[in-house]
Every structure is written in C-alpha cells, then in structure tokens.
Amino acid sequence: MLEGLQMFVEGFIGFMRPKIIFDVLWATQLGIIVGMLPGLTATMGVALMTTLTFKMEASNAVLILVCMYVGAIYGGSRSAILLNIPGTPANAATAVDGYPLAKQGRAGRAIGIATTGSFIGSVIGMLMLAFFTPIIGNFALKIHSPEFTWLAIFGIVICGNLTAPKDPLKGWIAGFAGLFVAMIGMEGMHAHIRFAFGTVALSGGIALLPAMVGAFGFAEIITIMKHPKYEVVKTKIERVIPKFSDIKRYFKTIVRSGVVGTFIGAIPGVGEDIAAWVSYDMAKRSSKEGDKFGTGVVEGLIAAETGNNACVAGAMIPVLSLAIPGSAPAAVLLAAMFIHGIRPGPLIMLEFPEFVFQVVAMVLLASTAMLILGLSMVRTLVKVLLVPREKLMPIVFILCVVGAFAIQQRIFDVGVMVVFGVIGYYMREMDYPVAPLVLGIILGKILDDNLRRALTLSDGSIIPFFTRPICTVLAIITLLTIFSRMKWFQKLTGSVRSGIKAVFKGK
Amino acid sequence: MKESNMPRADFVTSMILIAFGISVLVLSLQMPRFEEHDVNPYSVPGIVPGFLGAVIAFLGVVLLIRSILQKGYRLGISGGTVKDFFSSEVTKRFALTIAISVIYALVLLGRISYPIATGVYIFAFIFIFEYEWKKSFSDQLKKVLMALVISVIFSAAVTGVFRYLFLVNLPG
Structure with a gap:
C-alpha cells in the first residue's frame, strides 16, 4: 500500500513540469469543448486524440488522452443543462434536472454543481482505481484460458444486458456480431485468413479505431442532421462557484453516486451513460424529494454528474488489470496504450506497476484541471454551442476521416469507418446498442485465442470450463444475467422470495 | 423509428x-x-x-x-408507404448526408489533393443544407460567402495542424 502511495507521489511529481501542465490544460479544455458539442462524444474525442498523440512519448500521450476523456464526460453536462441535449450520451441523466434548473434562471448554479459533482466523482473513482487495480491485478494472475473465455462471454452478456435495458436480446445480438467482426482477417494460431474472400485489405482484419469512429462519430452525424434545430436557453449565467452548503447537504448522495459510478465503470463495456442513470435512479429512490426529480432538483443533477465522472476512473480498472475496457472511450484508451507499447493486463503489476499509479496521478491532474477550467470561462464557452450543426457536422466528419486514416494510413480504413457509421446508425434506429458491438471487437481475439487454447489443454473436454473455481463463479453470474431478464425466472424468484418471507413471518 | x-x-x-x-x-x-x-x-x-x-x-x-x-x-408495404418514405424530408436529409460524405471520403480523397477535397466537401455540405432554392441568390449571397470562407479556413487549418504540427499523414 505504502509502495503504491510512493509510486503515486513519484508519478505526480514527474508530471509537475510546465510543458506537461500546459498539455493537461489544453487537452482538458479541448475535452470540455468536444463534450459540449452535440455530435462529438468522449469516444470520438479520445479516438481523435490518439491519432494526434501518435508520435508523442507514451506516458505523455496517455496523459493527454485521460484529460480528453475526463474533460469530455464533464463537458457534456454544459449542453445538457443549457440545450436539454446531452453533449455525450453520459449526460442524458444530467439534462433531466439540469435543464429545468436552467429554465428557472439558475443555469450558473446548475453548472457549478455539475462541475463540483464531476470533480468529487472523479476523485472517488481515482481512489478506487488506486485501491482496486493492484488487488484485481494480483488476482488476475490466477486467470487462465478457461477463465478468459468466460470473461469474454460474460463481458458481452452483461454489457448487452445493461446497455439495452428495454431489450437485452438486441444487446446480445450486437455483442456477438462484434465478436464475429473480430474473426475477420488472419487468426493468431495457424495464420489462417478467415472471411476475407480473397481481398488483401480484409485479410488484415477490421481495426478497432476506424470501426469505433464510424459507429460513434459518423452514425451521430447522420442522426443529428435528421433532427430539428435546437435552441439555447436564453438565460443570464449568474454565480458559478458552488455553495459549500450544497455539497455538505448532498454529501451522502455524492459518495454513493461516486462509488456506484466507479463499480459500473468497472463492468466491461458498460459506460458513463449507465453509471449516470443508475446513480440518478438511486438518488431518486432514497431522496426525500424523490417525487420532484425531473423538475430541477439539485440532488438529481449532482447524482448524475458524480456518477458519470466516477465511471471514468472505474472504467480504467479492468483496462489496466485485465486489458478489458470498462467503457467505449476506455476501449480507445486501451487501444492507444497498445499502440504506444504499454501492455496492460494481468502482468501489469509485475511489469509496469509504476504505470498504474501514473494513471492514477493522471486522473487527479485531469480532474483538477477540469474543476478549474469548468468554473472559469463559462460565458465565453457557451458561444461554442451557438455554432449551427450545418457548419459543425462537415468538420466533425473530416475529423472522423483523419481519425480513421491516420494510424495505418489505409483508405480502406476510411471505408470501414463509413460502413460502420451506416451500420451504427441503423442499429440505433432499431434499438440495438453500439457499445456491445465495440466491446465484441476487442473481446473477439481474447475469446478466439483462449477458447481454443483451453480446449487444446483439456483435450476437448468442456468440464474445466465449469469446475475451476473462478470459472464456476463466472458461469453462474453469466447464466443469472441471462435468466434475470426472462419472465419465468422473475416469477420464480418472486415466488421463492415471498415463500421465504412467509416462513420467517411464520404465516 | x-x-x-x-x-x-x-x-x-x-x-x-x-x-x-x-x-x-x-x-x-x-x-x-x-x-x-x-x-x-x-x-x-x-x-x-x-x-x-x-x-x-x-x-x-x-x-x-x-x-x-x-x-x-x-x-x-404498399406503393403509398414506399412513396411516403422516399419523399419525406427526413429521408432526403439522411440520404444527402451519406451521399456527400461518401463521395468525399471514398471518391475524392486519395485522388485529388487533401486540402482541395476537404474544402470542396465543407463548402458543398454547408451549401446543400443551408441554401434555400426558393429564395433568390442575391438574398443569400452572404450565406454562400460565409460557407466559402469557412471551407477555406478549416481545410487549411486541418491540413496545417495535422500535417505540420502533429506530423500525421493525410490521404491524398
């Protein structure tokens, strides 16, 4: 523990150089702007930044990406409050109470509270990141091929379940389709080329970044260009600096949302949007003003914003310890780490333990920059929201093209981006979540290598997949996740529960 | 939907x-x-x-x-529903967005110089979505000029920033 603290302090001091502080400030500010603009999400921002920081030193590049990520998730609250349009999907819950507050002429207070909530959320997430990553990392050394196979399947199932709350079947379909996409191209064991149909370009496989930029960026452009115009609330922005009494009064909600947000972030592929909704929902249930939520209640706003920013650090826990992303932007972050030669995963606590604590220090730096920048220049930045979409979207698309092209320099990747954009658009139209698709592309390789390796070691027997202790737990959780959405299972658990209650009540 | x-x-x-x-x-x-x-x-x-x-x-x-x-x-599916679908404003905007973007990304890029292709794309996008054919050209001159200015500034800025500041290779 003390060793960790020492590495954190060393990492933090290492970043205390003027050039790095300058990088932190501009990257966070750019993140806030990206988050604010509807159409540019955190995923897109981190993906574009990966392209830009391609030639930088590894830790500096990752720092800039973390700043972009933290800034964008926070920045989205600005448009959620002022436009009722969440700048990123993570801020949808913010709009529910943030926008009514702005309409009541309390936009400044709402922005101040959102900023403070986001900061405290980030800090809670950061503490949990520092505490849990080494624990999970050490535990992960016990994870072998059969466990990784289950983790890949569990990741898809839970991600599909939580990102498509109305219709988990569609979440699972999206996830398995993503796993299939990862099968295209040359496989790792015998160098056999699958599903390329003789084309050279496809034999290299579908790269994650172009697919993501398309599914999140281009799909968003198409969706936005169809929507009617939006209007900014015409309100004076008064005092932004939050009152200490607000923070003190809702302290319990803040801590709860921070912890819940971090845990949800750590679930594979389940990102900030779900974290914000769950935190919001829990605040609503436990609050005395629960029935007033949606009419401009400060507690709802603070719960949503604390939850989504806590999720950012939470999403990095599995990235570092298992090389499995906790959210879509974290997936890009993971890809960027690989590009820069850092190999996150079970061995990280043995190979680069100092990197884990450097990431913790990065989150702290980014959150601090976010707090300072978030509480200043509020009125100037609001003008960015006035840019009409007809002028903004072509520029976003140009960035999508550069983001898809730059890393491998193949026009084919631009094509991949366009195709995934159209697929992503239709998926949204038909209520299929995009996050499991992207998670599938990452987990596909893990599933492919580990399932075959495990089967080879067990000589084709599937018994070890159920009898090894961690496998048993993962198998039970996976099955429970699937069954929990089925009516007969809900009825069964309902009757069992009432039966147990009856026994204890002695009726 | x-x-x-x-x-x-x-x-x-x-x-x-x-x-x-x-x-x-x-x-x-x-x-x-x-x-x-x-x-x-x-x-x-x-x-x-x-x-x-x-x-x-x-x-x-x-x-x-x-x-x-x-x-x-x-x-x-009947003739009427198909006709409604194709003549709706939403379908038109949707098809236009995809068409212009695909022409830029998959036809122009790599064939002509990057800043020119990008400038043309930005101008075409803004023009197509903002220009109202029912109004006279002289009334909308300012709009067209604005689109032109934006397209020149942004294609130059994107090319400059990516190519010279961040040393990223661009298509074309």
Whole structure:
C-alpha cells in the first residue's frame, strides 16, 4: 500500500513540469469543448486524440488522452443543462434536472454543481482505481484460458444486458456480431485468413479505431442532421462557484453516486451513460424529494454528474488489470496504450506497476484541471454551442476521416469507418446498442485465442470450463444475467422470495 | 423509428441474422483443419467463428419467434408507404448526408489533393443544407460567402495542424 502511495507521489511529481501542465490544460479544455458539442462524444474525442498523440512519448500521450476523456464526460453536462441535449450520451441523466434548473434562471448554479459533482466523482473513482487495480491485478494472475473465455462471454452478456435495458436480446445480438467482426482477417494460431474472400485489405482484419469512429462519430452525424434545430436557453449565467452548503447537504448522495459510478465503470463495456442513470435512479429512490426529480432538483443533477465522472476512473480498472475496457472511450484508451507499447493486463503489476499509479496521478491532474477550467470561462464557452450543426457536422466528419486514416494510413480504413457509421446508425434506429458491438471487437481475439487454447489443454473436454473455481463463479453470474431478464425466472424468484418471507413471518 | 414498426423491422432483421449465422457456421465448417500437419483438432481456425455463427443464428431465431408473436410478419408495404418514405424530408436529409460524405471520403480523397477535397466537401455540405432554392441568390449571397470562407479556413487549418504540427499523414 505504502509502495503504491510512493509510486503515486513519484508519478505526480514527474508530471509537475510546465510543458506537461500546459498539455493537461489544453487537452482538458479541448475535452470540455468536444463534450459540449452535440455530435462529438468522449469516444470520438479520445479516438481523435490518439491519432494526434501518435508520435508523442507514451506516458505523455496517455496523459493527454485521460484529460480528453475526463474533460469530455464533464463537458457534456454544459449542453445538457443549457440545450436539454446531452453533449455525450453520459449526460442524458444530467439534462433531466439540469435543464429545468436552467429554465428557472439558475443555469450558473446548475453548472457549478455539475462541475463540483464531476470533480468529487472523479476523485472517488481515482481512489478506487488506486485501491482496486493492484488487488484485481494480483488476482488476475490466477486467470487462465478457461477463465478468459468466460470473461469474454460474460463481458458481452452483461454489457448487452445493461446497455439495452428495454431489450437485452438486441444487446446480445450486437455483442456477438462484434465478436464475429473480430474473426475477420488472419487468426493468431495457424495464420489462417478467415472471411476475407480473397481481398488483401480484409485479410488484415477490421481495426478497432476506424470501426469505433464510424459507429460513434459518423452514425451521430447522420442522426443529428435528421433532427430539428435546437435552441439555447436564453438565460443570464449568474454565480458559478458552488455553495459549500450544497455539497455538505448532498454529501451522502455524492459518495454513493461516486462509488456506484466507479463499480459500473468497472463492468466491461458498460459506460458513463449507465453509471449516470443508475446513480440518478438511486438518488431518486432514497431522496426525500424523490417525487420532484425531473423538475430541477439539485440532488438529481449532482447524482448524475458524480456518477458519470466516477465511471471514468472505474472504467480504467479492468483496462489496466485485465486489458478489458470498462467503457467505449476506455476501449480507445486501451487501444492507444497498445499502440504506444504499454501492455496492460494481468502482468501489469509485475511489469509496469509504476504505470498504474501514473494513471492514477493522471486522473487527479485531469480532474483538477477540469474543476478549474469548468468554473472559469463559462460565458465565453457557451458561444461554442451557438455554432449551427450545418457548419459543425462537415468538420466533425473530416475529423472522423483523419481519425480513421491516420494510424495505418489505409483508405480502406476510411471505408470501414463509413460502413460502420451506416451500420451504427441503423442499429440505433432499431434499438440495438453500439457499445456491445465495440466491446465484441476487442473481446473477439481474447475469446478466439483462449477458447481454443483451453480446449487444446483439456483435450476437448468442456468440464474445466465449469469446475475451476473462478470459472464456476463466472458461469453462474453469466447464466443469472441471462435468466434475470426472462419472465419465468422473475416469477420464480418472486415466488421463492415471498415463500421465504412467509416462513420467517411464520404465516 | 416508431415503436409500432419495431416488430416488422425485427422480423426482417431476424431473417437476415439467421441467414448470416448459418452462412458463418457453414464457412467455418469448411475451413481447413490442417490434419496433414498433425494439428490439435481443438485449435483449428473454424471453432470460434463456428460457435459464434451458431449463437447468432440462435439469437436470430429467438428474435423471429418474438416478432411473429407481435405480428411483425404483417409488413404492410404498399406503393403509398414506399412513396411516403422516399419523399419525406427526413429521408432526403439522411440520404444527402451519406451521399456527400461518401463521395468525399471514398471518391475524392486519395485522388485529388487533401486540402482541395476537404474544402470542396465543407463548402458543398454547408451549401446543400443551408441554401434555400426558393429564395433568390442575391438574398443569400452572404450565406454562400460565409460557407466559402469557412471551407477555406478549416481545410487549411486541418491540413496545417495535422500535417505540420502533429506530423500525421493525410490521404491524398
């Protein structure tokens, strides 16, 4: 523990150089702007930044990406409050109470509270990141091929379940389709080329970044260009600096949302949007003003914003310890780490333990920059929201093209981006979540290598997949996740529960 | 999409998924097994995609059954609905966005110089979505000039920043 603290302090001091502080400030500010603009999400921002920081030193590049990520998730609250349009999907819950507050002429207070909530959320997430990553990392050394196979399947199932709350079947379909996409191209064991149909370009496989930029960026452009115009609330922005009494009064909600947000972030592929909704929902249930939520209640706003920013650090826990992303932007972050030669995963606590604590220090730096920048220049930045979409979207698309092209320099990747954009658009139209698709592309390789390796070691027997202790737990959780959405299972658990209650009540 | 149309969309999608899943399964079964190299039969390339094909087909069947229970097989396609779909403003905007973007990304890029292609794209995009054909050109001169200025500034800025500041290679 003390060793960790020492590495954190060393990492933090290492970043205390003027050039790095300058990088932190501009990257966070750019993140806030990206988050604010509807159409540019955190995923897109981190993906574009990966392209830009391609030639930088590894830790500096990752720092800039973390700043972009933290800034964008926070920045989205600005448009959620002022436009009722969440700048990123993570801020949808913010709009529910943030926008009514702005309409009541309390936009400044709402922005101040959102900023403070986001900061405290980030800090809670950061503490949990520092505490849990080494624990999970050490535990992960016990994870072998059969466990990784289950983790890949569990990741898809839970991600599909939580990102498509109305219709988990569609979440699972999206996830398995993503796993299939990862099968295209040359496989790792015998160098056999699958599903390329003789084309050279496809034999290299579908790269994650172009697919993501398309599914999140281009799909968003198409969706936005169809929507009617939006209007900014015409309100004076008064005092932004939050009152200490607000923070003190809702302290319990803040801590709860921070912890819940971090845990949800750590679930594979389940990102900030779900974290914000769950935190919001829990605040609503436990609050005395629960029935007033949606009419401009400060507690709802603070719960949503604390939850989504806590999720950012939470999403990095599995990235570092298992090389499995906790959210879509974290997936890009993971890809960027690989590009820069850092190999996150079970061995990280043995190979680069100092990197884990450097990431913790990065989150702290980014959150601090976010707090300072978030509480200043509020009125100037609001003008960015006035840019009409007809002028903004072509520029976003140009960035999508550069983001898809730059890393491998193949026009084919631009094509991949366009195709995934159209697929992503239709998926949204038909209520299929995009996050499991992207998670599938990452987990596909893990599933492919580990399932075959495990089967080879067990000589084709599937018994070890159920009898090894961690496998048993993962198998039970996976099955429970699937069954929990089925009516007969809900009825069964309902009757069992009432039966147990009856026994204890002695009726 | 309207909630009431969902079972119909699901009905069609489920058919596609089943066909897709089965094709993946068949292609996976046809993959080489490298018996002549004495390769472990559980490490052959077709195992995982075959498994995924089967799962996708199965999920497709579940979706099909559900959409049939919700009467999704009544597709209700008639000349009128098709005409309405193609003449609606939303479809036009949707098709225009994709068309201009595809022309830029897959036709212009790599063939002509990057800043020119990008400038043309930005101008065309703004012009197409902002210009109102019913009004006279002279009334909208300012709009057109503005589009021109934005396209020049941004294509120059993007090219400059990426190529010279961040040393990223650009297409074309």
